[in-house]
Amino acid sequence: MNRNIVIKTENLIKQVTSPEGTLTIVQDVSLEIAAGESVAIVGASGAGKSTLLALLAGLDSPTSGRIWLAGSDLTTLDEDGRAALRAARVGFVFQAFHLVPSLTALENVMLPLELAGGANARTGALDSLARVGLAERVGHYPRQLSGGEQQRVALARACVTRPAVLFADEPTGNLDTATGARIGELLFSLNENSQTTVLLVTHDRNLAQRCRRVITMDAGRVITPALPGA
């Protein structure tokens, strides 16, 4: 695999069995994403965007095909192996924020560093929270924060390990336009400053347009060029 390619898939297929029969959610997707690139996956609801994101991040396993993430073949790793890879190389931002309600903002941000076994988790987390402008609210629990603040904590958590790839699933979906725009701003400034690859799924046209590349999906297939320069 080319050293600059951080994500690559070959003939990726994801099928699920339902009472109506076998459903193909992701169909024959082959794509490459270079390091430092920002890519938006767009498409109608049910097009398979989130499933593709989950497959690329190693949260789910494909029915067939292969995926490489940060140099590792995900299809050869078991669940714990994929988790270890995520801990070291991947950050996440979700639509529903997904902060651990029982931990403070600081503890939430420390979590990935601690899971990866890194030293100075507290310093790193404080630094990361300061970068998203929440230095004053480190001791607050998620329910004491607004939606925008919660997403900034999530962003700080996603970036604290300086991941190779940042996956974002509808990061502005639960926020009003102004807050969403601020989060988008933050996301791209992080991408530029730390050369992190950003792969996001979004319905937010403004957010998608800020990405270097937009991949459009329909009925499980990629209908716009999936390979850079293609």
Added chain:
Amino acid sequence: MRALRMALRSLAREWKSGELGVLLLALSVAVAALTGVGFLVDRIGLAVEAQANEVLAADLRVSSQDPIPVDWFTEAQKRNLKTARVTSVLSVVFNGEQNQLANLRVITATYPLRGKVTIASEPFGVARPAQRTPGRGEIWPDSKLLAALGGGVGSMLSVGAGTFKVSAVLMSRPDEGSTFADLAPAALLNDADLAATQLLQPGSRASYAALFAGDSNAVAAFKAWVVARNNDSARVRDVTEASPQIRSAVDRAGRFLNLASLVAVLLCCIAVAMSARGYVQKHLDSVALLKTLGASRVFTLAVSLIQLLIVALASTVIGSAAGYLAQQWLLQALGDLLKVDLPNASWSPLGVGLLASVAVLAGFAFPPLLQLSRVPAIRVLRRDVGPPPPLLWLAFGPAVLAVVGLIAWVVRDMRLFIGFVVGLTVFLGTLALAGWLLVSLAARMRGAVGVAWRYGVANLSRRRAESVVQIAAFGLGLMVLLLLGMVRSDLLTDWRRSLPTNLPNFFFINIPPADQQPLERFLADNGARGTRFLPMIRARLVEVKGQPVERRRDAAQGGPTRPRAAADARGGPRGSVGGFADREQNITWTAELGADNRIVAGQWFTAADRGRPLVSLSTEFAESLDLKIGDPMVFDVAGERFAVRLASIRKVKWDSFQPNFFIVFAPGLLDGAAGTWMTSAFLDRDGRRMIAPLVKRFPSVSVFDMEQLLGQVRSVIDKAALAVQSVFAFTLFAGLTVLLAAVQASRDERRYESAMLRTLGASRATVRQGVLAEFILLGLIAGLIAAGGASVAGWWLAREALELPWEFSPWVWVVGLFGGAGLVSVSGWLATRSVIFRPPLATLRGEQ
């Protein structure tokens, strides 16, 4: 280490979510039930252990109904052994007009050879070791006796023909003989004063003990010497044989109480399983998130396990503390039923508590946690994805193992194990079925009630499985408590009330033949309603159907056994089945069949049977030895052998309170034997005054006040029932934890429902009424089942086990229904209040 940090960090917040709280409560109740009983049994066990060598007050103790031969004492002294003599006789003690039946222990100055007598300066005062025995002319009554007689140190008490000065109050003697106090109060007297009391007449009911102590080899050799000369009428015990009976009694009682506490533990298991399920549901998202952030499955499992382990440790501490306090309270409540100085409990019940708590968690919480750790990371994006279905053995295997392990550890007996498991399953199954039927019935009637009640009933029937579990769990505890309450009050009172008021209430035994007619006249002259006089003599069955009793017993028991003590032979009604052939019996002979005796086989003695070798047996006696009319038997009566045949079998109404015997010989056969007489009489309030002159005039006659004895028996039964009731109180608590666990599991659902109802315009009052209706109905159904079950069990107990008349007790239903509804509704209301009164907007927005 990272898992530990994570577990500790989120523990405080987890606590607020409630599942861990219910888990802690359920485990604490389980641990409290087990350790409470554990501490109690442990302390009594330790006391028994400590007293093993003192319980005889000697190294070797020979007890008999006949005086111990003097040459035995001489022989012991020759062998450099110390000796002491105790003569026990029941007699009435007087302080002026006040009188009380007491167990008089007449002792020599060397008593006790082992252990200590403790005394005090006032009744129930501070005990101190006695430096001597009562001197001549002195008496040491115990607190109970003095309290009954109203005297104190310095009072003069009359015993038989003598008068004695109280010089100390007896607090304890080493050979009180058993953990449970003798029914009659006791007093110590000097051996040299025995003759002055004139209590001992030929044929009097006294018992004798010879105490020996010294070098262990000399004691062993002397024991062999005694056994070789013993004609089986005396019981010879040394230290090794002193405590097994008590120990096994404590063991049996302990096992029963442990079984009772196990019921509570098993109910707590249900609550633990419910809370663990709730914990898992709440943590599906966070575990998926942790995995997304890179946590391994082992890490997520470790975090949950550490939190559970902390809960297990906390529950052990809280539960054990509660168990210890409960045990202390129970000991206080039992008062003088346990008459030993209890040593401090050992730490072992704590280990048991921790082990039980870990076992319950491992069985009922570990499998769901294992499932939790299997939730895939993809759940962060798709909330409909949960963990894969569990393997059957993994879902139920640990639970079955934990339950089987706990029960087996407590019962340690295969038959009892199967009995307990089958019994409890059938019992809980029946409760659950009744609960299911009643919930179904309530659901059908919901159209007939208002909106709030309809909402409550609908909730009950929608969560039917949970409702039935709660009803069964709560109903079980309530039922047992109601039943024990019924035993404590109604059954015994009903029995007493059901007897005619003029039944004989005094028994007179040890009546020398010469006193028989004077006493009969005395009773008649003083207006007492007397009953028949029957002669009485001790006899032992030595051969049955041509076989020596010894061999029959060996064949039945599969090996030779030590003959049981003749000292046990009180000849009262209801001996143990095995005991009939073992021990000496009081027998009588008469031509008249009392109205309280009914012939069920054979024929009563006719005039022609006078002097013929015939015997009539009670049904209990005949059945225990499998005897039929015409079967031959040989009795040893005062050293003379009588070969007789069974002429009739009688059903005896023992509660007629008239003299009755298991064994009745044909008249004329034993006329020459030196026996005593017995009778009973009814004395009204005024008539009781004649007891004092009666005892003065007939000093060797022993008088039993049945009212007093019954009162004491009742107090013992009452306290034993209280002990069992206290243990079953834990079952009720366990039922409540099941309720809390169920409420906890339905919190999110309830929160959403009440938000919806209020959004649709329902007032807070309507929502409140609906929730209350649900819990009141739940409690009413549980109470109904409990009261019904307790009544049926009470009826069965009264009719079949105790043979008492049974009366419907309305209070069982009142307490069952109101108690059930009250407890459940208050607990349920407290548990749900915060949930249903959240602002609906917050709930519908999905705020935590």
